[in-house]
Every structure is written in structure tokens, then in C-alpha cells.
Amino acid sequence: MPSTDHRRATAERNVERILDAAAALLARGDAASTSAVAAEAGVSRPTVYAHFPTRAALxxxxxxxxxxxxxxxxxxxxxxxxxxxxxxxxxxxxxxxxxxxxxxxxxxxxxxxxxxxxxxxxxxxxxxxxxxxxxxxxxxxxxxxxxxxxxxxxxxxxxxxxxxxxxxxxxxxxxxxxxxxxxxxxxxxxxxxxxx
Missing domain, CATH: 1.10.357.10 (Tetracycline Repressor, domain 2)
Structure with a gap:
């Protein structure tokens, strides 16, 4: 079972990847849907939703x-x-x-x-x-x-x-x-x- 520190570090990395992906998509004029952000970040849609339950929150x-x-x-x-x-x-x-x-x-x-x-x-x-x-x-x-x-x-x-x-x-x-x-x-x- 992964340690709490490892899970926290993974979650923090995922958040940064998600934010980077959303910013990159917006900069390209993309609507930055949850699916597009997940694909760009290399994470699953549930991972995006776990950190940002709504598009407005993202x-x-x-x-x-x-x-x-x-x-x-x-x-x-x-x-x-x-x-x-x-x-x-x-x-x-x-x-x-x-x-x-x-x-x-x-x-x-x-x-x-x-x-x-x-x-x-x-x-x-x-x-x-x-x-x-x-x-x-x-x-x-x-x-x-x-x-x-x-x-x-x-x-x-x-x-x-x-x-x-x-x-x-x-x-x-x-x-x-x-x-x-x-x-x-x-x-x-x-x-x-x-x-x-």
C-alpha cells in the first residue's frame, strides 16, 4: 500500500499536470473540456473530477x-x-x-x-x-x-x-x-x- 506521502505527491503532480493542460488548451483556443484536459494531462477523467469537480472550479x-x-x-x-x-x-x-x-x-x-x-x-x-x-x-x-x-x-x-x-x-x-x-x-x- 503506498504511503500517504507518496499519494500526496502523486496528487500534487496530477493537479499541476491538469492545470498545465487546461492552460495550454485555453492558450490554443480550445474549450478545455474535461475530456480534453484529461487527455492533454495524461490522466483519467475521474482524476480530473476528483481534483476539480466542475469546469468552473478548474x-x-x-x-x-x-x-x-x-x-x-x-x-x-x-x-x-x-x-x-x-x-x-x-x-x-x-x-x-x-x-x-x-x-x-x-x-x-x-x-x-x-x-x-x-x-x-x-x-x-x-x-x-x-x-x-x-x-x-x-x-x-x-x-x-x-x-x-x-x-x-x-x-x-x-x-x-x-x-x-x-x-x-x-x-x-x-x-x-x-x-x-x-x-x-x-x-x-x-x-x-x-x-x-
Whole structure:
């Protein structure tokens, strides 16, 4: 009989294979059905269902993993350093790179997950962005007439809208950061002089 540690290690490997498979299928424009994910991952359908009982649970897990990776990237933006508006510009640039890289996952998440699931998936990323907003408000660089949580949610909304516009062909990928930075700045800035 296999040890508990061996079973746990096997289960963890299976989860990673399933998530990798779902992400790869979504990136190729596939609907990532349970059968397709199982085939891509080299596991059985019951194994997929054992870890992810619904397609929504699988998509949420894929989105959460992509966002966790984005958190690592955002840490490189050094949001605690320099003027808040400059940190915001770095955040937008790095955030767009991650969203663009994981556009298929973002699209599947937006299409298939209810708002509560989307909020859960974004939880890890909300903390560093919320900290930047709080710092900007304390230092007088960001507006204080709107709550921190609203500004953070608005940041996500603008980023995802840019992704939608790029996918629809209404915005060129190479222009997204140049459009996003002044848009986000204008929303966050304490006064019009703070926007470019």
C-alpha cells in the first residue's frame, strides 16, 4: 500500500499536470473540456473530477495560478519605491505584460466565472495593489474621495477592458500600455496635474 506521502505527491503532480493542460488548451483556443484536459494531462477523467469537480472550479484554479505568478512579477515592480504615480505606471506595464501573456485564461475566466469567483482569483493580487493605493492616498498623490477597494477593482476592470479591446481588434497590442497608463493615472490621481 503506498504511503500517504507518496499519494500526496502523486496528487500534487496530477493537479499541476491538469492545470498545465487546461492552460495550454485555453492558450490554443480550445474549450478545455474535461475530456480534453484529461487527455492533454495524461490522466483519467475521474482524476480530473476528483481534483476539480466542475469546469468552473478548474478555470478558477487556472486563473488563480496565473494570478499567483503575476503577484511574483508585481513584486518586481517595487511598488513601495518612488512616487506612487510612477509605481502605478510600473504596475500597469508589468500587469499588462502578464495579462497579455495569459489572455486566454483571462478571457475564459471572464466568460465562465461569476464575480465572486473572479474576486477570489484576484485576492493575492489585490493586496499589493491595495497597499500602493493606500500609500498614494496617504501621500496625497491618489484621490481620497473614492475607497481604496473601488480603485483596486477599477484597475482590474481597465486592464481587462484593454485585453477585450485587443482581442476584438479595436486596440493594438503594442499600444495597450500607452493607453492604460494615462487612463489609470487619470482615475487614481489626486488632481488633474497627476495625469499625463
Amino acid at each position: 478555470v478558477e484554479a487556472v486563473a488563480t495560478r496565473a494570478i499567483d505568478h503575476a503577484v511574483e512579477v508585481v513584486e518586481r515592480a517595487q511598488l513601495d519605491d518612488g512616487p506612487p504615480l510612477e509605481a502605478l505606471d510600473r504596475l500597469v506595464e508589468l500587469g499588462w505584460q502578464q495579462l497579455d501573456r495569459h489572455g486566454a485564461i483571462a478571457q475564459a475566466s471572464a466568460d465562465q466565472l461569476p464575480p465572486k469567483a473572479m474576486n477570489r482569483a484576484h485576492t493575492a493580487l489585490r493586496a499589493p495593489i491595495g497597499a500602493l493605493v493606500a500609500r498614494g492616498q496617504r501621500e496625497g498623490a491618489f484621490r481620497t474621495d473614492l475607497p481604496e477597494s473601488w480603485l483596486v477593482s477599477s484597475y482590474f476592470a481597465l486592464m481587462h477592458t484593454a485585453g477585450d479591446e485587443v482581442r476584438a481588434g479595436a486596440l493594438k497590442r503594442r499600444d495597450a500600455v500607452a493607453v492604460l497608463q494615462p487612463s489609470v493615472r487619470a482615475l487614481f490621481a489626486a488632481n488633474p496635474a497627476g495625469s499625463r
